[in-house]
Each structure stands twice: as structure tokens, then as C-alpha cells.
Amino acid sequence: xxxxxxxxxxxxxxxxxxxxxxxxxxxxxxxxxxxxxxxxxxxxxxxxxxxxxxxxxxxxxxxxxxxxxxxxxxxxxxxxxxxxxxxxxxxxxxxxxxxxxxxxxxxxxxxxxxxxxxxxxxxxxxxxxxxxxxxxxxxxxxxxxxxxxxxxxxxxxxxxxxxxxxxxxxxxxxxxxxxxxxxxxxxxxxxxxxxxxxxxxxxxxxxxxxxxxxxxxxxxxxxxxxxxxxxxxxxxxxxxxxxxxxxxxxxxxxxxxxxxxxxxxxxxxxxxxxxxxxxxxxxxxxxxxxxxxxxxxxxxxxxxxxxxxxxxxxxxxxxxxxxxxxxxxxxxxxxxxxxxxxxxxxxxxxxxxxxxxxxxxxxxxxxxxxxxxxxxxxxxxxxxxxxxxxxxxxxxxxxxxxxxxxxxxxxxxxxxxxxxxxxxxxxxxxxxxxxxxxxxxxxxxxxxxxxxxxxxxxxxxxxxxx
Numbered sequence: 001x002x003x004x005x006x007x008x009x010x011x012x013x014x015x016x017x018x019x020x021x022x023x024x025x026x027x028x029x030x031x032x033x034x035x036x037x038x039x040x041x042x043x044x045x046x047x048x049x050x051x052x053x054x055x056x057x058x059x060x061x062x063x064x065x066x067x068x069x070x071x072x073x074x075x076x077x078x079x080x081x082x083x084x085x086x087x088x089x090x091x092x093x094x095x096x097x098x099x100x101x102x103x104x105x106x107x108x109x110x111x112x113x114x115x116x117x118x119x120x121x122x123x124x125x126x127x128x129x130x131x132x133x134x135x136x137x138x139x140x141x142x143x144x145x146x147x148x149x150x151x152x153x154x155x156x157x158x159x160x161x162x163x164x165x166x167x168x169x170x171x172x173x174x175x176x177x178x179x180x181x182x183x184x185x186x187x188x189x190x191x192x193x194x195x196x197x198x199x200x201x202x203x204x205x206x207x208x209x210x211x212x213x214x215x216x217x218x219x220x221x222x223x224x225x226x227x228x229x230x231x232x233x234x235x236x237x238x239x240x241x242x243x244x245x246x247x248x249x250x251x252x253x254x255x256x257x258x259x260x261x262x263x264x265x266x267x268x269x270x271x272x273x274x275x276x277x278x279x280x281x282x283x284x285x286x287x288x289x290x291x292x293x294x295x296x297x298x299x300x301x302x303x304x305x306x307x308x309x310x311x312x313x314x315x316x317x318x319x320x321x322x323x324x325x326x327x328x329x330x331x332x333x334x335x336x337x338x339x340x341x342x343x344x345x346x347x348x349x350x351x352x353x354x355x356x357x358x359x360x361x362x363x364x365x366x367x368x369x370x371x372x373x374x375x376x377x378x379x380x381x382x383x384x385x386x387x388x389x390x391x392x393x394x395x396x397x398x399x400x401x402x403x404x405x406x407x408x409x410x411x412x413x414x415x416x417x418x419x420x421x422x423x424x425x426x427x428x429x430x431x432x433x434x435x436x437x438x439x440x441x442x443x444x445x446x447x448x449x450x451x452x453x454x455x456x457x458x459x460x461x462x463x464x465x466x
Contacts, residue, residue: 021089023422024082024127027057027120030075030113033089034062041096050112051166057117059166062088064095064109065102069444071437072176074112074167074256077150077183079119080142082127083272084182086422087429088113094430101434105441110174115149115163122326131419133275133408136186137380144329150181152254167256175263178440180433181256185273187369187417189215189280190428191232192436193223193269195257198443201268202230204435212428214273214420217280219363221370225354231283236269266443268436272429275417277369282361290347292364293356296371297346303375304338306403307382311335313396314382318389327381334378341371369415372407379403 018033025033038045044064051059073091075084088111095101095109102109114120120127125139145151149163159165171179185191192205209216209232216232223234239254257267286292311331318324343349345356345367357363383400386392411417 018089018093021086021422021426023129025085025089026124026127027114027117030085030089031058031060034060034092034111034113037062037089037092037096044096044102045092050170051162053116053118053163054161055118057121059115059117059163060113061170062092062111062113064092064111065107067102067105067107069105069107069178069441070110070174070176071107071178071180072110072112072171072174072260073180073182073433074115074150075182076112076114076116076120077181078142078148079116080123080140080186081182081184082120082123083184083274083422083425083429085114085120086426087182087272087433090426090430091433094434101437105437107437107441110170110176112167112170115167116143119143119147122323131274133187133411133417134404136274137376137404137408138383140377140380141327141384142330142377143326144333147326147329150256152256152259155254156259164256168259171256171260171263171265176260176265177444178437179257179260179265179267180436181267181269182429182433183269183271184425185217185271187273187275187373187411187415188220188277188366189217189232189273190432191217191220191223191234191271192432193226193234193236193257193271194229194436195236195261195265195267197229197235198266198268198436198439200439201436202233204439205230205232205432208428208431208435211431212424213276214424214428215276215278215281217271217362217366218283219280219360219366220271221366224363224367225357236267264444266440268433268440270429270432270436272425272432273420274425275411276420277365277411277415277417279365279415280362280369282365284361286359286361286364289359289364293345293347293359293367296364296368297342297349300338300342300345300371300375303371304335304342307375307378308335310379310382310396310399313393314386314389317391318385321385321388323388324385327385331378331381331385334374338371338374341374345371365415369411372410376404376407379407 018036034047038047047060047062049058050061073088075088092111122141126136149161152159156168190209218231226237227235229235239258379400386396
């Protein structure tokens with residue numbers, strides 16, 4: 001087999017590529033651009049509906065090639081992380097341009113354009129830019145935990161969201177040897193999470209990060225208690241029972257990442273940053289980690305109390321708003337988990353669920369970013385609620401505006417957060433996906449040759465909950 005080209009450089013003839021994306025695509029643009037690729041390559045590419053969202057938006061799967069090994073790439077599992085949509089379009093162009101990725105690998109690429117199109121629509125107020133932190137957080141939307149379609153808090157049998165059920169059905173249909181979930185980090189760096197080790201991936205991630213000037217998260221908050229497989233590459237722990245707080249903060253509960261594990265699937269979760277922070281790569285030993293932890297946990301407690309007071313003033317006036325429930329759910333989730341996180345990070349706390357690992361400067365930066373992120377997301381959602389409601393007490397909106405401005409300035413001035421242009425985010429994420437695909441292919445058993453389902457079959461209609 002010819003080795004797939006993972007250089008990151010376009011190899012397609014000009015007729016294969018669409019005009020380059022300089023910004024994040026919307027739900028409708030994802031569908032139209034995918035349809036344009038199919039029209040240009042009817043023998044190789046096809047587009048089918050594999051389900052519908054809660055609002056009735058179709059979930060579209062773009063498939064490329066006719067190989068017996070199935071690769072599944074899922075974009076848009078989190079509503080505020082739109083880079084994946086641009087990445088799947090780029091991957092489609094790469095697969096159409098380089099037959100080594102399809103015929104040479106005996107592979108079919110199945111690209112789910114967006115798992116949460118309803119949530120992505122809620123973010124269209126900032127998708128097209130200009131990309132400023134204040135604008136992003138004031139228009140930010142991410143549904144509450146139970147509305148995020150990758151999680152299975154009650155197991156696959158209890159999945160209630162139609163988006164989740166669609167993905168589960170697709171996984172069981174394809175039995176992919178390789179699955180990739182495309183995520184974005186709003187502030188920080190890039191990293192990868194794996195359900196099974198892919199030797200050589202840390203080196204490939206490092207190469208892609210250096211090439212596209214993407215900082216790597218060497219102490220990612222999401223993976224604080226997870227085993228490392230190399231710099232910026234982490235092992236996702238096996239699912240275990242857990243409460244809502246554990247699920248949000250540790251992500252070790254059942255999920256669609258592990259659902260196809262019984263088919264021999266290896267899942268890679270590829271995170272690409274929007275605003276980069278160089279300090280997330282600093283793996284030096286901090287001078288006084290306890291002092292920094294006290295500051296981070298104390299700040300989070302202070303911000304949580306402040307936001308709870310604002311929520312108490314806002315809530316009575318917003319319950320009649322059409323989107324009140326969807327906006328309040330994540331606010332309540334964030335304010336629910338923040339005190340526990342502050343206690344877990346506090347070196348003087350007596351009731352930590354488990355001891356913190358040995359922390360590097362990168363870990364401390366990631367924790368500081370995470371605490372501020374929770375506060376900013378909450379403030380942004382409250383700002384949207386207060387803006388849309390009548391009768392909100394005077395002073396609430398100015399206070400929320402001040403908090404958003406101050407906290408965003410802290411990201412820029414103290415953390416050094418800088419915008420990474422969308423094309424660089426996309427090329428980095430695409431290259432990491434292709435590297436993981438190639439490495440998974442090397443270790444794929446013969447049983448991974450599952451055969452492609454007929455493309456003329458009826459659309460799969462999902463079940464779902466998260």
C-alpha cells in the first residue's frame with residue numbers, strides 16, 4: 001500500500017478544491033459545500049442523511065471512496081467548536097485528491113458534517129468574525145451537559161437525543177476501524193485523546209504543531225487525571241459510573257468515543273485551539289505551585305459567588321423567553337461544578353476526591369484558563385438572557401459587560417492569548433487526523449474490512465440523548 005500523504009499541503013488538481021475557507025462555515029454552508037464536492041465527483045463521493053436533530057435539521061454524512069475499511073470522522077459534537085466542520089471539508093478535498101487515502105488504503109472516509117447543527121446555529125452570531133474574545137463570549141452557546149450528544153450518562157440503551165442515536169446507529173452500521181471526533185479549544189493549545197495507543201502519534205502531533213505554529217497543551221485540564229501517552233497525547237480512561245460533576249470534569253463516563261470499541265475501533269479526539277496560549281507548552285517545574293493553586297481556586301470561588309448573585313437577579317425575568325431553558329441549563333451546570341473544582345484544586349482543602357498529580361507550569365496555566373473559561377461562559381450566557389428579557393434590574397447588563405471585558409483582557413494581557421487564523425487551525429487538525437488514520441491503519445486487524453453498506457439504502461434515523 002502506498003503511504004497516505006499527510007504533509008498538509010494541497011495535492012488536488014484545481015478542479016477538486018472549493019474556494020478556501022477563511023472563516024468557520026455555517027450549518028447551511030457545510031451542506032452546500034459538501035453537495036458541490038459530490039457534484040464534481042459523483043463516482044467517488046456521496047451524501048446521505050443519517051438522521052435529524054431535535055429541531056428537525058438533517059444530519060449529513062459525506063462518504064468518499066469504496067474501500068472495505070471504514071473511517072468515521074465526526075464534526076461539531078460541541079456547538080461552540082466549529083473548526084471541525086471546516087476540517088471535514090478539507091479532509092474531503094484531501095481524500096478526493098490523493099487516492100492513497102482511499103484506494104491505496106482500501107478505505108472509505110465517512111465524514112459527519114455536524115453532530116449538533118441546532119447548537120451550531122446558536123453560535124452563528126460570531127462564526128463569521130471578526131474574531132475577538134469579547135464578541136465570542138457574549139454570543140457563545142454550548143448546551144447543558146444532558147444535551148451534548150457524545151455523552152451516554154445512561155448508557156447507549158438510554159440515549160434520548162436523536163443526534164446521539166443517529167451516531168450510535170452509524171457506528172454500529174459502519175463498524176469503523178478508526179473514529180475521529182473533532183473538537184476545538186477556545187483558549188489554550190492542541191492535544192489528542194485516544195481510546196488506544198497509536199505509537200508515533202506524539203511525534204506527528206509535535207511536527208504538525210511546529211509547522212502551523214500551534215501550541216501543544218502539555219497539561220490539559222480535561223486530562224488532568226488521565227495517563228499520558230507522550231507530549232500532548234492522552235489515554236481516555238475506560239468508562240465507569242459517575243455523577244454529573246464527574247462526567248463534566250473527568251469525561252470518564254460512557255460516551256460515543258467508546259461505543260464502537262467492541263468492533264475494534266480506535267477513537268482519536270483531536271483538539272485544535274482558536275486562541276493560542278504559549279504557556280500551555282511550559283513543562284517546567286513551578287516555583288510555588290501551591291500558591292498558584294490557591295489563587296486559581298480562590299478566584300473561581302469568588303467568580304462563582306458573583307455570578308450566582310447575578311443569576312438570582314436575572315432568573316425571575318427570563319423564564320418566559322423562548323430560549324430561556326436552553327441558556328439556563330449550561331449556566332446551572334457551570335455554577336454546579338465550579339465549587340467542586342475549586343475544592344479539588346485547593347492545596348489546603350480537606351475533602352479532595354483524589355490528590356492532584358505532579359503539576360507542571362503547563363498544568364497550572366491550563367487550570368487558570370479553565371477556571372476563567374467557566375466564569376466567562378456563564379457571564380456570556382447571562383448577558384444573552386439579560387439582553388433578551390424585559391424588566392431586568394438596572395445595572396445587571398453593565399456589570400456583565402464589565403466582567404466580560406475584564407476577564408477577556410486577563411486572557412490577552414496575562415495569559416497572552418492570541419487568535420489563530422481559521423486556515424491554520426484547519427490545516428493543523430487535518431494533519432493530525434491524517435496522521436492518526438495512517439497509524440491506526442498500520443495496526444488495523446483484517447477483521448476491520450467490514451465492507452461498505454449500499455449507498456442506496458434508506459437513511460438511518462437516529463435515537464439520542466446526552
